[in-house]
Amino acid sequence: MPVLANPRHEKFAQLLAEGKTMTVAYELCGYRPSRGNASHLADKQSIRDRVHQLTTEPVAAIAARDIARAKVTAESLLHEAEQARVGAMESKQYNAANTAIKNKSVLAGVWIERAEIGSPGEFDHLNDDELERLLVERLGALGLSVEVLPDSDTKH
Secondary structure: OOOOOOHHHHHHHHHHHOOOOHHHHHHHOOOOOOHHHHHHHHOOHHHHHHHHHHHHOOHHHHHHHHHHHOOOOHHHHHHHHHHHHHHHHHOOOHHHHHHHHHHHHHHOOOOOOOOOOOOOOOOOOOOHHHHHHHHHHHHHHOOOOOOOOOOOOOOO
């Protein structure tokens, strides 16, 4: 069985395999304390299978296979960024916490990095037709096809 897709579930299974109690493992994974929810999660077949694998197979074999199969997902990166933010806040490293917050927002698509290319006023001397022609050329150079629509200045 490969690493569980949900990073919190994987960590939960690893903590159970290490001998932690369900409630302690549940809280260490970042969940709010809840004995019922911890029990419910521990009872999931995927968690039970993963714990069994971790406790019966040689560690080196599991590690080699899991590293090969491990997938970096947006969810796992968001989780890691949150862990970094929490650690930075606990250590009062506010610049590091701010960086983690920014990284989370970029991963979530909330923050979009933009950069202006060219100098201010670079297109001021162009009329509309020249600007459109330049835009079509530049988009074409990027491999994007552009359909130029006819002027809509016609009277109805």
